[in-house]
Amino acid sequence: MPETDRVKMSLPLLMEKKRKKQKITMITSYTYWQAFLVDKAGIDIVLVGDSLSMTELGNATTLPVSMDTMVAHAAAVTRGCKYGFVIGDMPYMTYQPSNEIAIKNAGRFMAESGCDAIKLEGGITMAERMRAIVEAGIPAMGHLGLTPQSMSALGGFKAQGKDALMAKRIVDDAAALEEAGAFAILLECVPSKVSKLVTERAKIPIISIGAGPDCDGQLLIFHDMFNMYPAFMPKFAKRYGDVAKVISDGLANYVEQVHSGAFPEPQHQFTISEEQYRELLEMVSNQ
Numbered sequence: 001m002p003e004t005d006r007v008k009m010s011l012p013l014l015m016e017k018k019r020k021k022q023k024i025t026m027i028t029s030y031t032y033w034q035a036f037l038v039d040k041a042g043i044d045i046v047l048v049g050d051s052l053s054m055t056e057l058g059n060a061t062t063l064p065v066s067m068d069t070m071v072a073h074a075a076a077v078t079r080g081c082k083y084g085f086v087i088g089d090m091p092y093m094t095y096q097p098s099n100e101i102a103i104k105n106a107g108r109f110m111a112e113s114g115c116d117a118i119k120l121e122g123g124i125t126m127a128e129r130m131r132a133i134v135e136a137g138i139p140a141m142g143h144l145g146l147t148p149q150s151m152s153a154l155g156g157f158k159a160q161g162k163d164a165l166m167a168k169r170i171v172d173d174a175a176a177l178e179e180a181g182a183f184a185i186l187l188e189c190v191p192s193k194v195s196k197l198v199t200e201r202a203k204i205p206i207i208s209i210g211a212g213p214d215c216d217g218q219l220l221i222f223h224d225m226f227n228m229y230p231a232f233m234p235k236f237a238k239r240y241g242d243v244a245k246v247i248s249d250g251l252a253n254y255v256e257q258v259h260s261g262a263f264p265e266p267q268h269q270f271t272i273s274e275e276q277y278r279e280l281l282e283m284v285s286n287q
């Protein structure tokens with residue numbers, strides 16, 4: 001789409017995409033430059049995920065990342081994003097304790113980072129938080145299935161809803177979040193047939209990350225797409241490029257060129273006139 005025809009993504013436009021069965025694209029970004037590239041590619045939704053705790057900060061889980069860190073990254077992303085709808089991911093224990101704490105932190109995310117909405121994890125048990133945040137005037141997305149903040153309770157990074165009872169729970173959780181006012185729901189690592197059922201029953205967009213092709217949209221983690229997270233590659237992720245190889249090759253070349261003297265070349269250097277240099281030599285020789 002030519003830049004001049006493009007408008008900023010909004011909640012009504014996302015709902016329209018759901019109604020018209022037009023697929024929604026969503027990618028994570030944590031920095032200004034990532035957001036700038038993602039926005040240029042025409043992505044609909046940009047998630048400042050708390051996965052940055054792992055992909056950018058090197059933690060083993062999403063739990064340690066703070067509200068301060070998330071707000072700083074989200075602000076960088078909104079500076080890089082002109083058209084994409086930016087969602088800030090509420091970090092661990094910034095909404096679970098009470099409605100009041102949830103509204104305060106969600107409001108801070110919106111006011112200090114300029115993001116368009118927030119996301120929180122959890123189903124029926126978090127429906128009350130969802131309602132409180134939405135009633136405070138803050139658009140909120142739900143997140144079901146594999147919810148990384150509950151990784152310990154879920155027993156690790158593994159698919160959810162693989163038996164009828166657990167799948168039914170996901171269907172009920174999605175209905176509860178929609179009823180509480182969520183504008184969309186992310187389904188992570190859920191069997192495709194279960195996601196299809198949830199998507200067909202929902203009036204709001206259902207986005208998949210490892211939840212199959214029948215959802216209203218797809219999310220991938222930027223770092224998984226471009227081989228930028230060395231710790232592991234989830235089963236649902238697809239590689240669209242190898243940034244790690246480009247950077248590693250460049251770094252090896254740099255080390256080799258510094259050792260051999262091939263870098264820096266004349267065009268990387270600054271000069272002083274012969275006259276000024278002679279004057280300098282005279283000055284230092286008299287010291």
Ligand code: KIV
Nearest residue numbers: 028049050051089209
């Ligand atoms: O933090 C994140 O990037 C997420 C995705 C894994 C869904 O929540």
